[in-house]
Amino acid sequence: MSDKGLENFKESAPLSLGVELELQLVSRRDFDLTRGATDLLDSLDYDGRFGEIKLEITESMIEISTQAQLTVDGIAADLAGLRDTLRQHGERNNIGICGGGTHPFHHWPERRICPGERFNGLYQRYGYLAKQFTVFGQHIHVGCTSADEAIWLTQALGVHVPAFIALSASSPFVDGVDSLYQSARLNAVSAFPLSGQCPPLNDWPDFCRHFEFLQACGIAQGIKDLYWDVRPKPEFGTVEIRVCDTPLSIEQAIALAAFAQSLSRWLLRTRPALQTERQAHVARYNKFQACRYGLDAEISDPSGLCRQPLRQTLTPLLEAISEDAGELGCLHWLSPLKNMLAGGTGDAAWLRERFRQHGNLNDVVRETGERLMR
Amino acid sequence: MIERLLAPLRNVWDSLVERLFFLPPFPESIDSLALFSLLLVVGLLIGEWLHAHARWPKVIGYVLAGIVFGPSALGWISIEALAQARPIADAALGLLMLEVGRRLELKWLWGNAALLRGTLADISLSFVLIFAFALWLVGLSPAWAAATAAVTMASAPAVVLLTIEESRAQGQVTERIILHTAIGSAASFVAFAVVLGIVHAELSADWLNAILHPLWVVAGALLVGGLGAWLALRIARTLPKRSLAQVFVLIACALLAVGIARMLAVPVFLTLFLMGVLLAATDRQQTLRYTDLPEGHWLLAIVLFVIVGASLPWQDFTWVAGLQALGLLLVRATAKAAALAWSGGSLPLSKRLLVGVGIQPLSATAVFMAYEIAGLYPEVGRSALTLPLFAAAMMELIGPALCRLALSRSGECGAGDKGGIA
Numbered sequence: 001m002s003d004k005g006l007e008n009f010k011e012s013a014p015l016s017l018g019v020e021l022e023l024q025l026v027s028r029r030d031f032d033l034t035r036g037a038t039d040l041l042d043s044l045d046y047d048g049r050f051g052e053i054k055l056e057i058t059e060s061m062i063e064i065s066t067q068a069q070l071t072v073d074g075i076a077a078d079l080a081g082l083r084d085t086l087r088q089h090g091e092r093n094n095i096g097i098c099g100g101g102t103h104p105f106h107h108w109p110e111r112r113i114c115p116g117e118r119f120n121g122l123y124q125r126y127g128y129l130a131k132q133f134t135v136f137g138q139h140i141h142v143g144c145t146s147a148d149e150a151i152w153l154t155q156a157l158g159v160h161v162p163a164f165i166a167l168s169a170s171s172p173f174v175d176g177v178d179s180l181y182q183s184a185r186l187n188a189v190s191a192f193p194l195s196g197q198c199p200p201l202n203d204w205p206d207f208c209r210h211f212e213f214l215q216a217c218g219i220a221q222g223i224k225d226l227y228w229d230v231r232p233k234p235e236f237g238t239v240e241i242r243v244c245d246t247p248l249s250i251e252q253a254i255a256l257a258a259f260a261q262s263l264s265r266w267l268l269r270t271r272p273a274l275q276t277e278r279q280a281h282v283a284r285y286n287k288f289q290a291c292r293y294g295l296d297a298e299i300s301d302p303s304g305l306c307r308q309p310l311r312q313t314l315t316p317l318l319e320a321i322s323e324d325a326g327e328l329g330c331l332h333w334l335s336p337l338k339n340m341l342a343g344g345t346g347d348a349a350w351l352r353e354r355f356r357q358h359g360n361l362n363d364v365v366r367e368t369g370e371r372l373m374r
Numbered sequence: 375m376i377e378r379l380l381a382p383l384r385n386v387w388d389s390l391v392e393r394l395f396f397l398p399p400f401p402e403s404i405d406s407l408a409l410f411s412l413l414l415v416v417g418l419l420i421g422e423w424l425h426a427h428a429r430w431p432k433v434i435g436y437v438l439a440g441i442v443f444g445p446s447a448l449g450w451i452s453i454e455a456l457a458q459a460r461p462i463a464d465a466a467l468g469l470l471m472l473e474v475g476r477r478l479e480l481k482w483l484w485g486n487a488a489l490l491r492g493t494l495a496d497i498s499l500s501f502v503l504i505f506a507f508a509l510w511l512v513g514l515s516p517a518w519a520a521a522t523a524a525v526t527m528a529s530a531p532a533v534v535l536l537t538i539e540e541s542r543a544q545g546q547v548t549e550r551i552i553l554h555t556a557i558g559s560a561a562s563f564v565a566f567a568v569v570l571g572i573v574h575a576e577l578s579a580d581w582l583n584a585i586l587h588p589l590w591v592v593a594g595a596l597l598v599g600g601l602g603a604w605l606a607l608r609i610a611r612t613l614p615k616r617s618l619a620q621v622f623v624l625i626a627c628a629l630l631a632v633g634i635a636r637m638l639a640v641p642v643f644l645t646l647f648l649m650g651v652l653l654a655a656t657d658r659q660q661t662l663r664y665t666d667l668p669e670g671h672w673l674l675a676i677v678l679f680v681i682v683g684a685s686l687p688w689q690d691f692t693w694v695a696g697l698q699a700l701g702l703l704l705v706r707a708t709a710k711a712a713a714l715a716w717s718g719g720s721l722p723l724s725k726r727l728l729v730g731v732g733i734q735p736l737s738a739t740a741v742f743m744a745y746e747i748a749g750l751y752p753e754v755g756r757s758a759l760t761l762p763l764f765a766a767a768m769m770e771l772i773g774p775a776l777c778r779l780a781l782s783r784s785g786e787c788g789a790g791d792k793g794g795i796a
Contacts, residue, residue: 027544029477030664035786039546043720059545092720094482094549110542110788360615362664 012237016143050081101171101245182294440683475650488719528558542788602631732780735773
């Protein structure tokens, strides 16, 4: 829990990017989660040139975050550098590192909270939820030139939360069983009282008033207490998309960053009308649909008063943002997403297919690690 | 003592046998299953009591039970009963050695120069310093000094594995304690085989035995272990991964290897250790990689440590022998701490020293190795190997606590710490 209030919004370069990935630390013997984050970080011989490698809430997680970059290529270079650094140090400590939104079969009571005031505070506040929060997400930061722009973009990106969930879904297994969800990770996040979507807000002063209200009610003390799907991040001058599962490959993580950047540019350029009040009524339902069915979700449209297949709306959206992607120089990074929509395999389907092949989840995690590191 | 207690019952029984023809003669020895059950219950009660009241590792309780009820103290567990229970002890030690063999992660060792440096330093420094201590300070002959060093240089795989399991420990210190123990065991087995030849050469002029006995031990263990591993993988491949059937196949093949090793007079600990190593090295399709020993192996482990406790020669204890054993343990501890401190690497010095503390246990493997060598020439062997046996006897009681201390100081013990059979 943060004790900081709301900071001034720090303007950043338009559409600059930053990516955070929460990764799993697994035993190389049986591929169950292992406790190794503190030891891995203590042994790190790394100058920070590609970004940061940090502790997360439990000892079985680690977070990598890129430098702020103007281009997706910059993000790709940072993520590749961070991956290579982790590969080297993981091997030295005999710790496996892999992607995916959940570990398929770990036993959450065995998790240990990382040392540190913040993590201990979270554990005291949320109890066992903090240990169950051993789930792994990708956060994408998009730079905004003003605070008002950030609030508008937060609302605009909120409509596309199901798309981010479906494209990144990589957590079908929980507690050793197939959850039937494409992204079961977000169910762990939903248990937190301040999770969910950002309420309808018009501009930065509106956001400040809302935040002061939450503060006055004693609900939130800092921006970190808001576990919103998309939230403004004043100290970075960004909007942060927080709903993606950590993909199984770096390439998919880069593709999602390219999607976020291109979509943000398209939204800011075309400024579509936002039905924020109406959207608030369907947001939870749409999120559930995307988590449960992935690209096969039926998304409720509060303006058209109908449901539409997500796959059907995403294809034209990707076409629409292609021009912006071209301008940003990241069109080629959208290919994995286009392939998925054209009938290719997403991460959740890949995990299920590997499980069918092996008949056990240990081998699935082993291959997941190989996939991230190749 | 037990005879005295049973005398009235025997008299009553004998008088009954004369009239009741269906009664068997008064049993002269305890049935093996009854013995197993008694050893189990006695060890279990003392281990659990010490763990619950003093937070001591349960292994210490099992060993204490053996010491108290064994030939050295109350004598309720006789020497004959010990011999009768030996197959159970072999099976228990065999299964634990199989597990340690499977944990020998050579790939990690080759990928981490500091770790390789540390393990090599631990092996060589431990052997050299113990050998020098036994030769020059205790005054043993070179052959028996080498035997002493071979027997005591490595950590105790059974104690280390059970303490880690009991503490539910996980982390770098834990993993390195296991690796050092596995590598140390491998090195001590090599030294053990060489020492067999040296002892033959020194005590008899029979060069044939001096050359062929070590070869028989190594080649026999390799062949039997290899056969066990091959058979286990071959059968397990036809079964679903991680199924109970695979667990049974693994145990059955391990017990087969134990049995054949006993028939061929090849050391069980070496055979099963090699079976574990070969199993891990040849299991390219991960057939048995995720198949763990069932919780039931605690059952056998309890009996193993009660037997080890009862086998310790406390009746021969003298203060001089005790001081010599203490000196050996101090030299050994210094060697291990120095090796870990010198090795450097990514793990901080404080944690490396905790690894050094964690690998101090000395137990069943050392005791069995000592008796194996002593058995070659019983008239001199038993007294010549008093030193390692007393060192093991002392470490039986301190070693598990030291291992436990290292794990808890490193902060790697699991929440609730409810491992083992509790």
